[in-house]
Amino acid sequence: MAGRTVLQAAEAIERFPLLLYKRILRLHYALPKEARLMGDTYVRDEFRRHKNVEPAQALVFLKEWASYCHTLSKQLSVKGIVNKTPIGQDFSSEFIDNFSEEQLHQLLELRVEAERYLGRNEIAKLLENSNSPEQK
Structure with a gap:
């Protein structure tokens, strides 16, 4: 048994x-x-x-x-x-400090997609502005 x-x-x-x-x-x-x-x-x-x-x-x-x-x-x-x-949970800074570079990139992509879903594209706009060459 x-x-x-x-x-x-x-x-x-x-x-x-x-x-x-x-x-x-x-x-x-x-x-x-x-x-x-x-x-x-x-x-x-x-x-x-x-x-x-x-x-x-x-x-x-x-x-x-x-x-x-x-x-x-x-x-x-x-x-x-x-x-x-509220659905979801914020990450502690200690938790994020243990992320690899790839995990941080995935987290950023997830956040951008979540903000698009919510109708807020603030991070996506910031990323686009930082990647575009400065116009003079």
Whole structure:
């Protein structure tokens, strides 16, 4: 009996990434259409990119996505909706300091797309102005 429990636990650990992935996609159904599409694409790409990573990296990856899943489920719960809890969470400066250059670039792209969705293109305009040569 105990051996069977250990085997079931091992199978549950192996299936956890898939279950987490599906749970996140189900939560995204409650988001506005554009946010859902952007979120689903991002989640799908991230889970594919991290499919064959080292166990230590996989643990960090799954921990962060589990935290996202927990936070989003609280924000989308009846209590969160009644209290008008905003969806999303700001990053701490310590968290951002640990980002690689590529991660910072991805974060900027995500922010630009989110602002386009919200009808605010402030960052996109700043980037365009900084990339264009000065006219004299």
